[in-house]
Amino acid sequence: MSKTIKIRKGLDINLVGKADKVIVEAPMPKTFAIKPPDFHGVVPKMVVKVGETVKAGSILFKNKYNLEVNFVSPISGTLKEIKRGAKRRILEVIIEADGKNEFETIDTSGVLDRDTVGVKQFLLDAGLWPFIKMRPIDIVANPKDAPKSIYISGFDSHPLAPDYDYTLHGKDKEFQAGIDLLKKLTSGTVHLQIKGNADAALKGAKNCQINTVSGPHPAGNVGVQIHHIEPLNKGEVVWTVNAQDVAIMGATLLTGKYEPTRLVALTGGGAKNHKYYRTLIGAEVSVITAGNTAAEEGVTNRFISGNPLTGDNVGEAGYLGFYHSQVSVLPEGDRYKFFVKDGWLSLGFGSFSNSKAYPTWMLPKSKKWNLDTNLNGEERAFVVTEEYEKVFPFDIFPVQLVKAAIINDIDNMEKLGIYEVAPEDFALCEFVCTSKIPSQQHIRKALDVINEECM
Numbered sequence: 001m002s003k004t005i006k007i008r009k010g011l012d013i014n015l016v017g018k019a020d021k022v023i024v025e026a027p028m029p030k031t032f033a034i035k036p037p038d039f040h041g042v043v044p045k046m047v048v049k050v051g052e053t054v055k056a057g058s059i060l061f062k063n064k065y066n067l068e069v070n071f072v073s074p075i076s077g078t079l080k081e082i083k084r085g086a087k088r089r090i091l092e093v094i095i096e097a098d099g100k101n102e103f104e105t106i107d108t109s110g111v112l113d114r115d116t117v118g119v120k121q122f123l124l125d126a127g128l129w130p131f132i133k134m135r136p137i138d139i140v141a142n143p144k145d146a147p148k149s150i151y152i153s154g155f156d157s158h159p160l161a162p163d164y165d166y167t168l169h170g171k172d173k174e175f176q177a178g179i180d181l182l183k184k185l186t187s188g189t190v191h192l193q194i195k196g197n198a199d200a201a202l203k204g205a206k207n208c209q210i211n212t213v214s215g216p217h218p219a220g221n222v223g224v225q226i227h228h229i230e231p232l233n234k235g236e237v238v239w240t241v242n243a244q245d246v247a248i249m250g251a252t253l254l255t256g257k258y259e260p261t262r263l264v265a266l267t268g269g270g271a272k273n274h275k276y277y278r279t280l281i282g283a284e285v286s287v288i289t290a291g292n293t294a295a296e297e298g299v300t301n302r303f304i305s306g307n308p309l310t311g312d313n314v315g316e317a318g319y320l321g322f323y324h325s326q327v328s329v330l331p332e333g334d335r336y337k338f339f340v341k342d343g344w345l346s347l348g349f350g351s352f353s354n355s356k357a358y359p360t361w362m363l364p365k366s367k368k369w370n371l372d373t374n375l376n377g378e379e380r381a382f383v384v385t386e387e388y389e390k391v392f393p394f395d396i397f398p399v400q401l402v403k404a405a406i407i408n409d410i411d412n413m414e415k416l417g418i419y420e421v422a423p424e425d426f427a428l429c430e431f432v433c434t435s436k437i438p439s440q441q442h443i444r445k446a447l448d449v450i451n452e453e454c455m
Contacts, residue, residue: 005193005228007215009393011354011428013159015308016370017329019265019274021166026264026277028099029284032075033092033319034060039130040444041139041451044071044090048079057104057127057258060093068143072127074260074280076102092319095282103257111253112180119184126252130322131245132185135226135238137451138422147239149188149230152179154202154243155195155213157220158307158427160267162325164243165199167263167276172201175243177250182241183207193225202243218393223425227394232420234454244325262325266292268308269370270301270329283320288327295331302373304328309427310440333374354432355387379436382406391428394420398429402439405446410453418443418450 036044044061048054054073063069073095080096111122120143123129134141141147155164168175183190190208203210211229218224222240226232241249248260260281266274266288273292285303293316295301304311305321308328312321320327351358352369360367388398396417404412423440430439 002209003211003229005211005213005215005225007213007219007224007228007393009389009391010157010216010218011391011432012157012216012365013308013352013371013431014365014368015159015267016269016368017267017271017274018160019162019267019276021163022275023263024273024275024277026279026283026287028097029279029287031080031094031096031284032073032077032280032282033094034071034073034282034322035092035319036061036071036090038322039063039071039140041137041448042069042071044093046082046090046093050079050082053078053098054095055102055104057106059127060095061090063140066142068124069129069140070124070127071130072104072258074258074282076100103259106252106256106258108253108256112184114184116184119181123181123249127258128249128252131241131249133240135223135232135240135422136419137447137455138424139451141239145237145239147186147188148236150182150186150190150239150241151222151226151229152182152190152192152208152241152243152246153220153222153225154193154198155220156307156325157217158309158326159217160265160326160328161220161307162263162265162276165195165197165202167244167325168201168247169199170201171247171251172204174247174250174254175201176205176207177253178241178246178248179205179208179250181249181253182239182246185239191225191229193222193229201247215393218391218425218428221425223420223422224393227420231395234414234419236419242323242325245323262320264288264320264324265326266329267326268304268329270295270331271327279320281320281322285314285318285320285327286316289316289329293329298335299372300332300334302330302332304330308371309431310424331370331372333372333376335374337374354391355385355434375436377436379438382435382437385434387432387434388429391432392425394425396420398426398439402426402429402437402442405442408446408449410449413446413450414454418446422447 043064045064055076077098081094083092132141306324392398401416426439
């Protein structure tokens with residue numbers, strides 16, 4: 001039975017630079033990259049060597065600890081380089097496009113008539129499996145698991161986030177085909193969460209339970225939605241898929257081609273020509289940002305693949321993340337601020353505040369802010385301020401959970417709800433934290449400990 005959920009705790013950060021609803025065909029990048037760090041916990045086992053040719057859909061590497069899971073090329077071309085970091089960890093697998101975009105042949109005949117095992121094998125062979133993530137732990141799903149249910153968030157509430165109603169408009173068939181695939185993977189329910197005024201592709205979806213969610217960010221986080229629909233207990237597993245990725249899965253089923261096209265929103269106060277750019281997963285960020293950035297004199301920009309709260313700082317020469325549909329360009333916070341005018345002694349008339357420390361809290365919520373990346377302070381004693389609780393819409397004690405995570409207290413982490421959360425659920429807590437605690441980092445490390453010790 002469908003549910004209507006109203007999220008009351010949270011915070012909408014109204015930033016300058018939201019993308020206009022205009023689609024631009026991005027130039028074809030010369031190179032693409034699939035980045036193993038995007039798949040937390042995956043240790044890549046390379047299948048192709050530098051200099052070998054690949055097609056769109058060709059296997060690049062497998063998960064060393066689960067060889068069933070394939071990670072494939074988004075484009076045809078030549079494997080140009082494997083970039084490594086410390087301890088020879090693979091950071092990027094770079095493919096040089098050949099301009100032909102040839103595809104691997106994918107057998108889609110009778111897929112929806114197959115049993116669960118057959119549908120899983122199709123997704124694994126086609127390279128679609130990495131789109132499916134699991135809760136708890138927030139990593140690529142294990143194909144051997146039987147999920148209690150599957151959750152799809154039909155909107156994104158992060159700052160400057162792309163509008164899924166716009167990006168999925170006209171993709172009714174592809175989205176429905178993706179839903180049909182996912183339904184074959186669980187004996188439970190496929191939950192689709194939408195806003196009240198969702199596009200027909202979302203609100204018209206069949207073979208799933210449609211729930212209506214409203215409220216401030218993080219209402220669009222799938223973890224928040226799971227918590228309010230059916231909280232996750234120890235020993236249970238659910239899977240999650242991004243809405244645009246559901247359409248990619250469906251398009252692959254309908255066409256027999258792996259073509260991971262994304263509408264990527266260019267956003268942020270450091271960008272201009274804020275529009276949606278059609279490109280492929282792993283594309284060079286520069287094909288979107290070239291000629292589309294602006295900065296005041298003496299100010300540099302930070303290029304983020306993803307949203308300002310949880311995205312990755314990739315630089316202008318970096319690549320679009322596997323799960324990202326947004327590029328955020330923000331002013332870099334690397335300048336000294338005069339303590340009387342902009343610093344700790346100022347009256348704060350130009351500063352954003354959620355804690356009412358500055359008089360700007362009285363301004364209309366419609367005011368847009370051009371915030372930079374400055375933390376405005378260093379990490380300090382982790383004190384109880386009740387700021388976390390104002391923006392954390394879980395029936396969980398967030399400060400106590402983060403403190404348990406910091407000291408690796410597994411018993412208390414389990415009692416306090418570690419199985420229900422992911423790092424992104426603490427992004428707002430990190431933003432409003434007066435102690436400047438990197439909460440997302442601590443929760444990620446804690447989930448790794450739970451995965452190793454308790455799963």
